[in-house]
Amino acid sequence: xxxxxxxxxxxxxxxxxxxxxxxxxxxxxxxxxxxxxxxxxxxxxxxxxxxxxxxxxxxxxxxxxxxxxxxxxxxxxxxxxxxxxxxxxxxxxxxxxxxxxxxxxxxxxxxxxxxxxxxxxxxxxxxxxxxxxxxxxxxxxxxxxxxxxxxxxxxxxxxxxxxxxxxxxxxxxxxxxxxxxxxxxxxxxxxxxxxxxxxxxxxxxxxxxxxxxxxxxxxxxxxxxxxxxxxxxxxxxxxxxxxxxxxxxxxxxxxxxxxxxxxxxxxxxxxxxxxxxxxxxxxxxxxxxxxxxxxxxxxxxxxxxxxxxxxxxxxxxxxxxxxxxxxxxxxxxxxxxxxx
Amino acid sequence: xxxxxxxxxxxxxxxxxxxxxxxxxxxxxxxxxxxxxxxxxxxxxxxxxxxxxxxxxxxxxxxxxxxxxxxxxxxxxxxxxxxxxxxxxxxxxxxxxxxxxxxxxxxxxxxxxxxxxxxxxxxxxxxxxxxxxxxxxxxxxxxxxxxxxxxxxxxxxxxxxxxxxxxxxxxxxxxxxxxxxxxxxxxxxxxxxxxxxxxxxxxxxxxxxxxxxxxxxxxxxxxxxxxxxxxxxxxxxxxxxxxxxxxxxxxxxxxxxxxxxxxxxxxxxxxxxxxxxxxxxxxxxxxxxxxxxxxxxxxxxxxxxxxxxxxxxxxxxxxxxxxxxxxxxxxxxxxxxxxx
DNA sequence: ATGAAAGCGCTAACAG
DNA sequence: CTGTTAGCGCTTTCAT
Numbered sequence: 001x002x003x004x005x006x007x008x009x010x011x012x013x014x015x016x017x018x019x020x021x022x023x024x025x026x027x028x029x030x031x032x033x034x035x036x037x038x039x040x041x042x043x044x045x046x047x048x049x050x051x052x053x054x055x056x057x058x059x060x061x062x063x064x065x066x067x068x069x070x071x072x073x074x075x076x077x078x079x080x081x082x083x084x085x086x087x088x089x090x091x092x093x094x095x096x097x098x099x100x101x102x103x104x105x106x107x108x109x110x111x112x113x114x115x116x117x118x119x120x121x122x123x124x125x126x127x128x129x130x131x132x133x134x135x136x137x138x139x140x141x142x143x144x145x146x147x148x149x150x151x152x153x154x155x156x157x158x159x160x161x162x163x164x165x166x167x168x169x170x171x172x173x174x175x176x177x178x179x180x181x182x183x184x185x186x187x188x189x190x191x192x193x194x195x196x197x198x199x200x201x202x203x204x205x206x207x208x209x210x211x212x213x214x215x216x217x218x219x220x221x222x223x224x225x226x227x228x229x230x231x232x233x234x235x236x237x238x239x240x241x242x243x244x245x246x247x248x249x250x251x252x253x254x255x256x257x258x259x260x261x262x263x264x265x266x267x268x269x270x271x272x273x274x275x276x277x278x279x280x281x282x283x284x285x286x287x288x289x290x291x292x293x294x295x296x297x298x299x300x301x302x303x304x305x306x307x308x309x310x311x312x313x314x315x316x317x318x319x320x321x322x323x324x325x326x327x328x329x330x331x332x333x334x335x336x337x338x339x340x
Numbered sequence: 341x342x343x344x345x346x347x348x349x350x351x352x353x354x355x356x357x358x359x360x361x362x363x364x365x366x367x368x369x370x371x372x373x374x375x376x377x378x379x380x381x382x383x384x385x386x387x388x389x390x391x392x393x394x395x396x397x398x399x400x401x402x403x404x405x406x407x408x409x410x411x412x413x414x415x416x417x418x419x420x421x422x423x424x425x426x427x428x429x430x431x432x433x434x435x436x437x438x439x440x441x442x443x444x445x446x447x448x449x450x451x452x453x454x455x456x457x458x459x460x461x462x463x464x465x466x467x468x469x470x471x472x473x474x475x476x477x478x479x480x481x482x483x484x485x486x487x488x489x490x491x492x493x494x495x496x497x498x499x500x501x502x503x504x505x506x507x508x509x510x511x512x513x514x515x516x517x518x519x520x521x522x523x524x525x526x527x528x529x530x531x532x533x534x535x536x537x538x539x540x541x542x543x544x545x546x547x548x549x550x551x552x553x554x555x556x557x558x559x560x561x562x563x564x565x566x567x568x569x570x571x572x573x574x575x576x577x578x579x580x581x582x583x584x585x586x587x588x589x590x591x592x593x594x595x596x597x598x599x600x601x602x603x604x605x606x607x608x609x610x611x612x613x614x615x616x617x618x619x620x621x622x623x624x625x626x627x628x629x630x631x632x633x634x635x636x637x638x639x640x641x642x643x644x645x646x647x648x649x650x651x652x653x654x655x656x657x658x659x660x661x662x663x664x665x666x667x668x669x670x671x672x673x674x675x676x677x678x679x680x
Numbered sequence: 681a682t683g684a685a686a687g688c689g690c691t692a693a694c695a696g
Numbered sequence: 697c698t699g700t701t702a703g704c705g706c707t708t709t710c711a712t
Contacts, residue, residue, distance in 0.1 A: 397704085
């Protein structure tokens with residue numbers, strides 16, 4: 001049995017209250033007794049049981065994290081930022097990934113609540129009328145969304161402007177002379193940001209008077225691109241000359257699949273991704289993409305959350321700036337190139 | 341104030357014991373009372389407080405995870421496997437990354453112990469005489485190492501054979517005709533597996549009668565390769581023709597830096613990485629590397645740990661198979677190529 | 681400065 | 697089948 005505060009008290013010949021005071025650095029303990037207690041603690045190799053403390057104080061110094069996947073560096077980087085900030089403020093993290101299963105969100109949050117986390121940072125499939133979020137609200141547990149689209153300021157969120165950035169991608173492609181555009185995305189149902197990016201992308205294109213781009217929806221986990229892509233490029237007259245991918249991981253796979261189809265990027269077709277994962281800059285061709293500040297997003301979200309928890313001022317909505325990185329994977333439209 | 345078991349009991353006109361029985365699916369409750377209680381629970385929107393239960397049962401259903409970094413997909417994948425297995429067994433995860441700061445290991449484990457996790461999965465800088473590990477042993481907390489070198493079966497570990505795989509890389513390079521070899525690695529002090537890989541690499545080379553390869557140690561977080569690499573290739577007579585990188589992320593950066601130096605991989609120099617991160621297969625050139633089954637490692641480690649916790653049989657040491665992937669980044673030695 | 685005791689939310693004998 | 701009660705380990709008044 002692990003030693004408890006009682007064992008320490010007995011060994012040091014003091015009351016448990018005094019031991020508690022020593023543990024909690026209370027100033028109101030005589031130097032002599034403090035030393036006595038510290039020696040007993042040392043001797044018994046005593047570590048305070050946080051459960052007892054937490055139950056007593058109703059204050060766990062822990063935060064929950066719920067994200068769709070760790071396999072995407074974008075989320076891993078955010079968790080890294082969360083970890084850094086939480087650690088520096090003395091908070092512990094309880095972590096779950098849902099693997100893009102929306103139903104798991106509720107279960108994850110329920111579990112986190114049972115463990116009495118003081119707040120939760122999450123990315124959900126869809127914040128609108130979301131069960132997990134409703135539960136959080138009902139229980140008055142502070143939370144902040146990351147990555148999710150900022151919807152009507154309904155929820156505290158730290159994110160980027162997905163609509164605007166999707167539009168930026170479209171504009172960039174149009175500027176390069178592309179007209180036959182397409183977007184390929186993970187399940188829209190599993191990602192409100194993908195939907196927002198699509199919206200910005202499509203709106204910008206149609207506003208410019210061009211036809212609505214082709215939208216291709218694929219599975220988040222294992223898209224079978226070798227099956228999906230060829231038909232799209234079967235007819236050279238309708239085949240898109242540029243492809244916007246809803247995330248970098250997908251873009252990288254797409255470039256690979258196009259290669260297997262004999263299509264060269266960017267010579268035959270341009271590809272732009274989204275996320276700005278570090279590795280994109282090392283690829284060949286280097287990946288054109290929208291960089292979101294993932295690490296910072298996690299960091300800022302944690303700051304906001306902790307400020308909220310501690311009753312300090314915080315911003316309900318934080319939109320971090322994104323950067324469109326011009327890589328080699330997006331170039332001028334093939335026909336124009338030929339005319340040069 | 342969140343409702344407690346007492347509130348539910350009062351509303352349902354039963355004792356707290358009965359409520360507890362309902363919550364815990366005990367069969368010994370009459371159908372009628374069960375329904376009464378469930379309605380009260382529903383009505384009050386009651387969620388059991390795990391702290392109370394945990395304190396009472398001395399059983400938290402939670403596991404700790406301590407890894408060096410989430411920025412490396414290798415660890416993210418392992419955590420993904422851990423998460424999957426833990427979730428399916430009803431365990432919650434408490435997570436910390438140390439960012440390669442060895443001193444943080446002890447602090448992380450101490451904190452996890454305070455929260456009474458039932459077991460811990462970790463990757464440490466050096467398992468030999470490791471403070472965090474000693475603490476775990478002293479407190480009799482089950483744990484299992486992942487990635488770490490299996491050292492004298494001192495610690496339960498799920499890993500690959502780093503020495504053998506390092507040797508495999510050397511052999512492959514020798515087979516390709518390379519003789520002037522070098523290894524570039526993150527701080528050896530922060531990674532026992534890097535040391536093991538080096539050992540296998542060096543031993544195989546010297547055993548084959550070749551000179552000891554050049555060993556270059558760089559920072560794990562931000563190696564300044566543009567500074568470090570050029571001098572090594574200044575003299576074409578001593579410059580290595582093949583480079584073994586201790587991990588894929590490093591290998592990718594190295595290939596980038598070599599490119600900026602005007603050196604082409606694999607034409608001018610071969611590069612082999614280590615880890616087998618998914619993206620390596622999509623690079624150009626595709627990355628030659630040693631694939632470790634990261635997801636599975638996390639999965640198996642969690643299985644082992646839970647089996648241990650639940651008093652079932654488990655294997656103290658599990659060596660998972662690795663695969664050397666032949667990618668385009670490693671080719672035959674330049675001089676040989678010229679002679680063709 | 682220190683101790684006694686109540687209580688945090690829940691479980692687990694033990695009765696009945 | 698259900699209720700009573702004694703903790704689990706710790707904090708926190710309230711006395712002393």
